[in-house]
Amino acid sequence: MFRKVSLALAAMLIMAGAAWADPIEGNWKTEDGDTVAISPCGASFCMTVKTGQYAGQAIGSMKGTGGNKYKGSLTRPSNGKTYSGSGTLSGSTLKVSGCVLGILCESQTWHKL
Numbered sequence: 001m002f003r004k005v006s007l008a009l010a011a012m013l014i015m016a017g018a019a020w021a022d023p024i025e026g027n028w029k030t031e032d033g034d035t036v037a038i039s040p041c042g043a044s045f046c047m048t049v050k051t052g053q054y055a056g057q058a059i060g061s062m063k064g065t066g067g068n069k070y071k072g073s074l075t076r077p078s079n080g081k082t083y084s085g086s087g088t089l090s091g092s093t094l095k096v097s098g099c100v101l102g103i104l105c106e107s108q109t110w111h112k113l
Helices: 002-020
Strands: 026-029 035-041 044-049 058-066 069-075 082-090 093-100 104-112
Touching: 044 069, 058 082, 069 093
Parallel strands: none
Antiparallel strands: 026 035, 026 104, 035 044, 044 058, 058 069, 069 082, 082 093, 093 104
């Protein structure tokens, strides 16, 4: 009896943890075909390239601002330059943008894996 209750409690805790996860967390396929992992780091979400030429490289962090929107910084892995960044989550797609002076922007749409 104790074993069944313990297993049920463990299953509920695992499911509750998944429900509390922010929807931006997880692995994302970039337009270049690489995989980026987004995970909590303090009060932000950190992004790390998992596959491809820049695997292992941190490429930014963002904080949720409400309404499935995020703000922070993004680093272009090819040159190491950091830009003002934003993200908008819509279902299983994440549109990320990096901007210089808020006017010269580049965007990509990533898809959740």
